[in-house]
Amino acid sequence: MSKSAVPVNLADKLAQFSELWSQKKVAVINDYEVKLAKLQGEFVWHTHDDTDELFLVISGRLTIQLRDVDVALAPGELFVVPRGVEHCPVAEEETAILLFEPAGTLNTGDTGGSMTRTAEILD
Known part of the structure; x- marks a missing residue:
């Protein structure tokens, strides 16, 4: 069976990491990435x-x-x-999200800075 025939279980993927504001790539569709992240607190103002x-x-x-x-x-x-x-995303409590955006999109957009992270691949 090819890997593409295996479903992605979001709960299982979320259980694999605890870092906040760090995107994890779980799938690719054409030139887009499906990413998971855990957030808490306030991010930075930015634009894509x-x-x-x-x-x-x-x-x-x-x-x-x-x-x-x-x-x-x-x-x-x-x-x-x-x-x-x-x-500017803000999460008062720990929040799990799914993001859908073109491959290579920086999480901090045009702002950059210390919160910039490259999406890591979760297996």
Whole structure:
């Protein structure tokens, strides 16, 4: 059986790591990566000029701060930040999310800095 015929169990993948704000790649579809991350606290304000960014909350709660409004997400809810829109994710409690974005997208977008991480592959 080919590896592509094996389903990805998100709970199992989330159990493999504990680091916060560190994206883990769990699948690839065309030129896009499906990533998991655990968040708590406030990230950095940043923009992705060339791509939209999809956030899907698996557990916990996430607020996506935009300059003119906050978007509150509960488990099972998703939000797409349009390309070029400055945003800042905030999680008051530990929150697990799924991200869907083009391969190579930096988590800190145009901001860079000490919170920049390259997505690691989870087997």
